[in-house]
Amino acid sequence: MARRILHVDYSLCIGCETCQSVCDFLHHGKPNIRIYYTESGLPIPINCRHCEKAPCMNVCPSNAIYKDTDGAVIIDPKKCIGCLMCLAVCPFGAPSYDARLKVVTKCDMCADRRRVGLEPACSEMCPAEAVFFGRPEEVEDEIRRRTAEKIARERISSTVMESIGRIL
Amino acid sequence: MKGMRFAFLCREKPEPTGKKVAIIGAGPAGLSAAGYLVCHGHEVHIYDKLPEPGGLMLFGIPEFRIPIYRVRKGYEELENVFEVKFFPKTKVAFGNGEEEGDEFVENVVNFNELVEKYDAVLIATGTWESWMPNIEGVELEGVYPALDYLFKIKSAKLGHMSWDEVPPIEGKRVMVVGAGHTAVDAAMESLLLGAEKVYMSYRRTIREAPAGAYEINLLKQRGVKWLELTVPVRIVGEYGKVVAVELQKCKLGEPDESGRRRPIPIEGSNFQIDVDYVVFAVGQRPTPPFAEDVGIAVDKKGRIVVDSRHMTSREGVFAAGDVVIGPSKVGRAVLDGLLAAESMHMWLLGR
Ligand SMILES: Cc1cc2nc3c(=O)[nH]c(=O)nc-3n(C[C@H](O)[C@H](O)[C@H](O)COP(=O)(O)OP(=O)(O)OC[C@H]3O[C@@H](n4cnc5c(N)ncnc54)[C@H](O)[C@@H]3O)c2cc1C
Numbered sequence: 001m002a003r004r005i006l007h008v009d010y011s012l013c014i015g016c017e018t019c020q021s022v023c024d025f026l027h028h029g030k031p032n033i034r035i036y037y038t039e040s041g042l043p044i045p046i047n048c049r050h051c052e053k054a055p056c057m058n059v060c061p062s063n064a065i066y067k068d069t070d071g072a073v074i075i076d077p078k079k080c081i082g083c084l085m086c087l088a089v090c091p092f093g094a095p096s097y098d099a100r101l102k103v104v105t106k107c108d109m110c111a112d113r114r115r116v117g118l119e120p121a122c123s124e125m126c127p128a129e130a131v132f133f134g135r136p137e138e139v140e141d142e143i144r145r146r147t148a149e150k151i152a153r154e155r156i157s158s159t160v161m162e163s164i165g166r167i168l
Numbered sequence: 169m170k171g172m173r174f175a176f177l178c179r180e181k182p183e184p185t186g187k188k189v190a191i192i193g194a195g196p197a198g199l200s201a202a203g204y205l206v207c208h209g210h211e212v213h214i215y216d217k218l219p220e221p222g223g224l225m226l227f228g229i230p231e232f233r234i235p236i237y238r239v240r241k242g243y244e245e246l247e248n249v250f251e252v253k254f255f256p257k258t259k260v261a262f263g264n265g266e267e268e269g270d271e272f273v274e275n276v277v278n279f280n281e282l283v284e285k286y287d288a289v290l291i292a293t294g295t296w297e298s299w300m301p302n303i304e305g306v307e308l309e310g311v312y313p314a315l316d317y318l319f320k321i322k323s324a325k326l327g328h329m330s331w332d333e334v335p336p337i338e339g340k341r342v343m344v345v346g347a348g349h350t351a352v353d354a355a356m357e358s359l360l361l362g363a364e365k366v367y368m369s370y371r372r373t374i375r376e377a378p379a380g381a382y383e384i385n386l387l388k389q390r391g392v393k394w395l396e397l398t399v400p401v402r403i404v405g406e407y408g409k410v411v412a413v414e415l416q417k418c419k420l421g422e423p424d425e426s427g428r429r430r431p432i433p434i435e436g437s438n439f440q441i442d443v444d445y446v447v448f449a450v451g452q453r454p455t456p457p458f459a460e461d462v463g464i465a466v467d468k469k470g471r472i473v474v475d476s477r478h479m480t481s482r483e484g485v486f487a488a489g490d491v492v493i494g495p496s497k498v499g500r501a502v503l504d505g506l507l508a509a510e511s512m513h514m515w516l517l518g519r
Contacts, residue, residue: 014233017499018196022176025506035499041380117179124173127196127225127234127498153232 003071005136006109006120008033008045009143012130015043019122019131023107026121030098032107033122045131047122048073048094048107056086056095072109080104109133171241174203181250185209187516190286192216192260192279192457195223196498197489197505198292199243204509206250210516214252215282217259219272219328221246223294225498227269227322228315230353232360234498236326260293263460268296268316272328279458283485288512291472291480291487292505295452295495301345305403306448310335310410314346314354314449321357335445338362343413343441345369345400346449347377347384354447355387366392367441371399371418371431395441399433403446412440454491469494477515478508486512 015035023031033047050073057065057073064079065086075086075095080103087095087104095106110120118124123133129146132139187210191198194216202212218227221243225234246252257272262279283289298313300306312335323329342358344351347370358366366387373396374381388394397418404412417437420429454470465473465481471494472487474480480487488508489501 014229016497018502019499021499021503022506025503037380038382040385041377041382043380118176121176124176125200125502127172127238129170129235129238 002135004109004134005071005132005139006047006050006107006123007132007139007143008047008049009130009132009146010044012128012146013043013045014128014130016127017043018125018127019045019047022121022125026110030096030105032094032096032105046092046094048090049092050107050109051091055089055091059085059089061085068111070109070114072111072114073106074108074111075104075106077101077103077105169237169241171243171245172199172238174199174242174246175207175250177204178207181206182209184211185516187211187287188213188285189288189290189512189516190215190282191290191292192282193223193292193294193489193491194218194221194243194254195292195294195489195501196225197294197491197501197508198223198290199246199505200502201290201292201488201505201509201512202246202252203250204506205513206246206252208513210513212246212250212252213255213286215255215258215260215277217257217269217273219256220326221254221256226326227319228350228353229498230318230322230357230360231325232356233353260457262458262462264458267455268298268313269319271323279462283482287484288516289485290505290508290512291457291485291491292489292501293455293457294490294501296455297453297470298448299451299453300448301400301450303400303402305405305410308403308405308410309408310444311403311446312448314344314350314447315452317354317445317447318350318357321361337445339364340444341365341367341442342445342447343367343369343400343443344447344449346451347372347374348379348449348451350452351447351449352379352383352387354449355392356390358447359387359390359392365443367395367443368392369395369398369400369413369415371397372420372428373397376428397431399431400446401433401438404440410444410446412442413446414438414440452495454494456487456491474508477511478504479511479515484515 019033020031035043054073062081064076095104098105119133123131191214194214222239225239257274259273260277320334324331324334342363344355398415401416402414417434418431421432424430463482478486488504
């Protein structure tokens with residue numbers, strides 16, 4: 001199958017936490033995408049970005065991390081030894097230790113859902129359409145279309161502002 | 169351009185269970201509960217007093233945050249693919265008086281009769297009553313609760329109201345009171361609609377602002393005059409219309425029960441600012457679809473009380489979203505709706 005990506009556009013995120021909520025619901029209280037609030041009060045969703053050259057895959061001493069046909073980076077719980085090297089090298093701090101299962105878990109791009117033709121739940125439900133899923137060129141196209149809308153809106157609002165003598 | 173998939177748990181309608189569920193309120197809590205229930209084979213009817221489903225996602229939150237198509241396509245899928253039946257402009261009530269957002273109501277359904285007709289009912293009616301401070305001049309023309317102000321703007325944008333019914337904002341001076349999401353959105357919409365000057369009054373400092381410093385700074389960059397540590401004490405009118413607002417300066421005292429430092433007004437520090445509109449965004453209260461006793465307990469803040477199954481004190485009637493948790497966020501309402509629906513499903517099967 002062709003490579004598919006799960007992409008979060010931070011400039012479109014409104015911090016409503018819907019992604020975290022649906023992920024929480026599917027994973028019984030342990031969401032794999034979470035909103036963090038920065039010192040300045042900005043909400044940022046943090047999740048696995050399914051890197052092309054995933055440092056976690058390279059470092060895993062038990063070869064427990066693999067890529068599926070869509071390009072999702074997945075941890076095999078049967079092989080994971082819980083050493084947390086993946087967390088140590090992940091640029092986003094995505095892997096999390098599951099104290100009950102005694103292994104490391106993380107986002108698998110909703111592998112069960114993709115198997116039955118559904119898409120990752122965070123992307124399907126995000127009200128702001130800030131979480132994209134699809135082939136890279138599809139996602140990029142969608143993002144550029146949204147950017148164009150944003151530029152149009154800013155331009156319209158700045159002409160309104162100019163008419164009353166203020167610069168945006 | 170895809171819609172929110174409220175029925176994200178499935179692709180198509182499964183075998184029907186024969187059970188019929190009514191949901192009161194088509195906001196994020198009600199719609200995600202509907203999504204869960206249709207994916208488990210239940211027939212779902214949704215009642216809402218507004219002309220289209222979406223709740224505050226469509227009628228409160230500005231379009232630059234949540235694109236309109238995202239919500240519209242979302243409920244259309246529920247309707248077309250999952251055969252959810254929507255009853256718009258239909259208020260469910262028992263003894264309720266006139267409430268905010270009632271402009272579009274054409275039918276009123278008795279709450280108790282509705283409960284009789286269905287196997288289970290979910291209340292997801294949110295927090296549609298705005299707090300208004302008890303100060304001189306709040307009755308003047310030009311004073312609005314923020315929800316009402318934003319509701320009118322969005323109703324016009326959605327094509328349900330003519331722009332004549334929306335307060336004309338272009339070239340006007342607007343004072344927004346508060347510093348939460350609602351206040352930020354009221355200030356931002358005012359700017360976008362061409363207000364000459366927008367002020368924001370907040371009784372604490374930017375550090376305590378519930379919307380976060382980032383949002384407030386963004387508004388400041390766009391020319392909003394941020395008046396922290398101030399509280400409105402009087403609205404000045406002429407011929408029944410707002411002409412100014414009188415603010416009093418505050419200082420921060422000891423932390424209150426919420427852990428935030430309490431604002432203390434400073435005697436003799438009053439000053440006036442000339443404005444055309446005053447918009448209060450100082451909180452909302454839960455609005456259950458009943459005002460008299462229907463056997464459902466509410467707490468002293470007006471929130472519907474539910475048990476761990478999301479069931480109210482009336483058997484078979486469940487509740488979820490902001491009407492249970494108080495003003496929150498879309499995501500919290502979604503999760504609450506999903507959890508309530510899951511437990512309704514269990515209860516329906518067990519019965
Ligand atoms: C201006 C504003 C901005 C916001 N911005 C954000 C934001 O940026 N991010 C965020 O996450 N959250 C934001 N919120 C909060 C968010 O909108 C709410 O937490 C969320 O919508 C609550 O969902 P709900 O389904 O419980 O209720 P609602 O969305 O309020 O839906 C309740 C529905 O019930 C209907 N209803 C009420 N009473 C009756 C009745 N008697 N009969 C029939 N129908 C009835 C209403 O018409 C409404 O459609 C904002 C809120 C406001 C007001």
